[in-house]
Amino acid sequence: MKDQTPTLDTSFADMPRTKWLSAVASVAEEDGFFQTLGPNHFAAFAEDTSTLLVTFETMQGIHALSDLAQPLGWEMLKAHHWSHLCVGSDGDTWFRDEAVYAFFDRLVDDGFFDEFDTVIFYGAGPCAYAAAAFSVTAPGAHVVAIQPQATLDPRMTEWDPRFMPMRAADFTSRYGYAPDMLDAAASAHVLYDPREQLDAMHAALFTRSNVTKHRMRFMGDALQTDLLEMNEWANLLLAVADEGLTPLTFARLYRTRRDHYTYLRGLLSVLEAEGRDRLAASLCRNVTTRMNAPKFTKRLAEIEARLAEHA
DSSP: OOOOOOOTTSOOTTOOHHHHHHHHHHHHTTTEEEEEETTTEEEEEEOOSSEEEEEEEEHHHHHHHOTTOOOTTHHHHHHHOOEEEEEEESSOOTTOOHHHHHHHHHHHHTTGGGGOSEEEEEEETHHHHHHHHHGGGSTTOEEEEESOOSOOOHHHHTTOOTTGGGGGSOOSSTTOSGGGGGTTOSEEEEEEOTTSHHHHHHHHHTOOTTEEEEEOTTOOSOHHHHHHHTTOHHHHHHHHHTTOOOHHHHHHHHGGGGGOHHHHHHHHHHHHHTTOHHHHHHHHHHHHHHSOOHHHHHHHHHHHHHHHHTO
């Protein structure tokens, strides 16, 4: 009978929730562990080398971002043999759950993080909040937070209307205010688009001496997806592990945006909205000489016609 045991090469796509969790557990338990943390969260640890990546991910995000419907962190496990701890949630919970707090308490008591030379906490959006908040359990860790929220406590962030149902959750007790939880981190990196006003306002709250802010201007509100599409997500983490994610290093990495259609389209929209037709035309000429971009060819003709009318 053919072995049906899931592996890192198995596609978990289209599995129902229970079977999907069982598949993740099967892979993790080969060299690690799997734990359910109440009804809405789980932890899956796969051990390999002395570099540990801790990712906070939602089940929905895992299915959307991975062709195999596997945790994003498994990419680093497979390609670079990093150890990986995935803390997962069903939906956006910001991981505000006593079962999750207790899990990290146990890791601290067991000296779990002491077994690794390098520890990186990672997340995006609500998961970035969690990455920053729980990084306090591993002093000396590095943190990568993409578009993080600092807190949803309405007494501090009543200006953010995006997550109204979560305002009733407790963001003031343990692991509550994410920026304060970064005090023991070796470094933290906050990525955001400064033109996304609410993201920029949250990023401002993370201002600390050990925090570097990396601005992804004109990229929009799905930066994790953009990094994956530009094939720079892994390079970002590798730079952090090498303690080399300086502003210059990030700028070089971010040059890939010149060939990223989402960025180029967003930049063109901004230039046109601001009435900067000559710059918009220059952008279109640059893009059409390097890429097969019919929409930019069409827009170039329209802009040039508009410029000719006002010549």
